[in-house]
Amino acid sequence: MTSYPLLLKQLWHTPLANAADQEIIYRDRLRLSYYQVYTRIEQFCAALATYGLQQNDVIAVMDHDSHRYLECYFAIPMYGATMMTVNTKLTPTQIAYTLNHSRASxxxxxxxxxxxxESIHAELPGIQKxxxxxxxxxxxxxxxxxxDEYECWLANQKGGFNFSDFDENTRATIFYTTGTTGMPKGVYYTHRQLVLHTLAAGMALTAPAARQRFHSEDIYMPLTPMFHVHAWxxxxxVTLLGLKQxxxxxxxxxxxxxxxxEEQVTCSHCVPTLLKMILTAARASAVDLRGWKVVVGGSALPQALARQALEMGVDCFAGYGLSETAPILTLAQLNTTAQDSVTGDSLARLCCAGRAIPLVDLQIIDQAMQLQAHDGQSSGEIVVRAPWLTQGYLDDTEASVALWHHDYLHTQDIGIMDPNGYLYITDRLKDVIKVAGEWxxxxxxxxxxxxxxGVNEVAVIGVPDKRWGExxxxxxxxxxxxxxxxAAQEQVRLFVEHGSISKHALLTRFKQVEKITKTSVGKIDKKALRAEHAATQ
Incomplete structure (x- = not known):
C-alpha cells in the first residue's frame, strides 16, 4: 500500500479542485487566482532546480506581507528545502547571526x-545567491x-513542476525567537507538524456556531508579520479553506x-497595538468595521480595547501560543449562550488565553511537576503537549532539554484554568518585556x-502601557x-543604533528609587517590583 505523507503540497488539493478561480490580492496592485498562484509556485521550484538548489538547503526570505511571501510559504518546503523567515525587526547584528546560524545559502x-x-553583507559568507x-x-x-529579480526569475520558468513525495518529517521552516539572554534561538518545524497544526487550528477556528469563527465565505487579510511564527x-x-486572501x-x-x-475583509489577526491603531483610524475616517473578525495575540487583549472593538461591531477574541508551539494552543471562543451580550465574565473570557484547540494537552503544574486543579484558583506554570510542537532549538541541546523537561514543553508562563477549560495567564517566568508584540x-x-x-544599581521591569501593551x-x-x-537616554539610543538591543528599548522610562527590592538570596525580586510599580504610566 502506497503511503500518503503529510506534506504541505497536500493543502492545495481541495482549493485547486473547489476554488481555483478564487482571488489572492496584493495591496491595490495585483489580483491573482489560486490557479495562477499555484502555477507561480511551480515556476518558483523550477527556478530553484535551475539554480541547483538541493533538498534540505535553507532559503531565507525578507519581504513585507505579500502574495510573494505566501508563495514562499509553500514553494520552498514543497521543493524539499527549508524556508527561513527573517525577522526584520531584529537588529542588523541579530539578523546576521540568524542567517549564518540557519546556514541559509x-x-x-x-x-x-x-x-x-548592505550593512552586514561582509558578515554573510554563506549567502551564495x-x-x-x-x-x-x-x-x-x-x-x-x-x-535575478523575483518576477523575472519566475517568468523565465514554465509551470508543471513535479512535486515528489518525501519524508513528512522533513524540516519545512525555521525562524528565530529572542529570549532573555544571548542571541536568538532557532525554532524549526516539519511538514507533518505544520499540516497537523493547520488541521487542528482550522477545526477550532471554524467550529463555533456564530461568532469567534472563520468560514468558507470569509475574506482574509493578515495583520501579523509573515516572518512571525508563520503569521500564526x-x-x-485559509489556503486549505479556499478563502479570498x-x-x-x-x-x-x-x-x-x-x-x-474595498475588498470587504472579514477576518484578520493582529497584536493589540495594531488593533487599537486601526480602530482609532477607522473612527477618524468614519470607516465601518462591522462584520470584521479579529484574533488578537502576541500579548494580552485588554478588556477596554475589546469593549471598544465590540462597540464598533468588531468580533475580536484572544488566542495564545508561543513561537515554540507553531503557535496556536488556545482560542478564547465563547459558548453560544454567551454570544448576545459580551460583558462581565463573558468579556473576561473573550480576553483570556482561551481553551485548548483539538489535540492539545495543556496543564498547569507546580514546581514539583504536580498537576494543579482546574478550579480557577490553583496557579502554576503552563506546560503543553501537541503533535506539532517544536522538538527543540537548532544546535542548542541544553536549551532544548530545558524546554522539554519531563516530556512537556514548558512555556515559562504562569496561569490558572477554570472548570470550563478557560486559561488565564497571570504572570510569566521570563523577565523579557513584550512591547507591541516584540521582546x-x-x-x-x-x-x-x-x-x-552615576548609575549605582538598576533593575528593568515591564509595566502596563495603554498604547504598547507593555x-x-x-x-x-x-x-x-x-x-x-x-545621558541614560543617549546610552540606550547608541546601543540601539549599534544593533546591541531592540529598538523598542527607546520606549524606556526612568524612575529614581531609594531601594530595589531583593529576594532572600540577594536576587532582584522583579515580581515584587512589578506589583510595586504596576501603576507607572
Whole structure:
C-alpha cells in the first residue's frame, strides 16, 4: 500500500479542485487566482532546480506581507528545502547571526531591506545567491550582486513542476525567537507538524456556531508579520479553506482601511497595538468595521480595547501560543449562550488565553511537576503537549532539554484554568518585556544602563502601557552629582543604533528609587517590583 505523507503540497488539493478561480490580492496592485498562484509556485521550484538548489538547503526570505511571501510559504518546503523567515525587526547584528546560524545559502530580499543587508553583507559568507523583490520599481543601486529579480526569475520558468513525495518529517521552516539572554534561538518545524497544526487550528477556528469563527465565505487579510511564527499559521488554514486572501504589504493605516473597505475583509489577526491603531483610524475616517473578525495575540487583549472593538461591531477574541508551539494552543471562543451580550465574565473570557484547540494537552503544574486543579484558583506554570510542537532549538541541546523537561514543553508562563477549560495567564517566568508584540530583554537593557555615569544599581521591569501593551521601566539608584537622565537616554539610543538591543528599548522610562527590592538570596525580586510599580504610566 502506497503511503500518503503529510506534506504541505497536500493543502492545495481541495482549493485547486473547489476554488481555483478564487482571488489572492496584493495591496491595490495585483489580483491573482489560486490557479495562477499555484502555477507561480511551480515556476518558483523550477527556478530553484535551475539554480541547483538541493533538498534540505535553507532559503531565507525578507519581504513585507505579500502574495510573494505566501508563495514562499509553500514553494520552498514543497521543493524539499527549508524556508527561513527573517525577522526584520531584529537588529542588523541579530539578523546576521540568524542567517549564518540557519546556514541559509539563498536570500529573497525586498528592495526596502537592501540597506540592512548592505550593512552586514561582509558578515554573510554563506549567502551564495540573492533574488531581489523590486515590487514594480527599479532596483536601486547597491553593492549587493543580485542573481535575478523575483518576477523575472519566475517568468523565465514554465509551470508543471513535479512535486515528489518525501519524508513528512522533513524540516519545512525555521525562524528565530529572542529570549532573555544571548542571541536568538532557532525554532524549526516539519511538514507533518505544520499540516497537523493547520488541521487542528482550522477545526477550532471554524467550529463555533456564530461568532469567534472563520468560514468558507470569509475574506482574509493578515495583520501579523509573515516572518512571525508563520503569521500564526493562518495563511495555511485559509489556503486549505479556499478563502479570498488580501495581502497588505507594508502596514500603513490608510492602506489597511482601504483594503478592509474595498475588498470587504472579514477576518484578520493582529497584536493589540495594531488593533487599537486601526480602530482609532477607522473612527477618524468614519470607516465601518462591522462584520470584521479579529484574533488578537502576541500579548494580552485588554478588556477596554475589546469593549471598544465590540462597540464598533468588531468580533475580536484572544488566542495564545508561543513561537515554540507553531503557535496556536488556545482560542478564547465563547459558548453560544454567551454570544448576545459580551460583558462581565463573558468579556473576561473573550480576553483570556482561551481553551485548548483539538489535540492539545495543556496543564498547569507546580514546581514539583504536580498537576494543579482546574478550579480557577490553583496557579502554576503552563506546560503543553501537541503533535506539532517544536522538538527543540537548532544546535542548542541544553536549551532544548530545558524546554522539554519531563516530556512537556514548558512555556515559562504562569496561569490558572477554570472548570470550563478557560486559561488565564497571570504572570510569566521570563523577565523579557513584550512591547507591541516584540521582546525587549530586561537584562540587556540593565547591562546598557549600568554603563551610564552615576548609575549605582538598576533593575528593568515591564509595566502596563495603554498604547504598547507593555514598556520598559528602569528603576535606578543613582549618584545625583553624576547622573543625568539625558545621558541614560543617549546610552540606550547608541546601543540601539549599534544593533546591541531592540529598538523598542527607546520606549524606556526612568524612575529614581531609594531601594530595589531583593529576594532572600540577594536576587532582584522583579515580581515584587512589578506589583510595586504596576501603576507607572
Amino acid at each position: 539563498m536570500l529573497l530580499l525586498h528592495a526596502d531591506f537592501i540597506p540592512i543587508i 540573492y533574488i531581489v523583490m523590486a515590487d514594480g520599481t527599479a532596483v536601486p543601486q547597491t553593492i549587493l550582486q543580485f542573481d 499559521g493562518i495563511p495555511y488554514i 488580501v495581502y497588505p504589504g507594508r502596514y500603513a493605516p490608510d492602506m489597511l482601511l482601504q483594503l478592509i473597505r 525587549v530583554s530586561s537584562l540587556e537593557l540593565e547591562n546598557t544602563l549600568t554603563q551610564v555615569a 514598556r520598559p521601566l528602569a528603576l535606578l539608584i543613582v549618584d545625583n552629582r553624576l547622573f543625568k537622565e539625558s
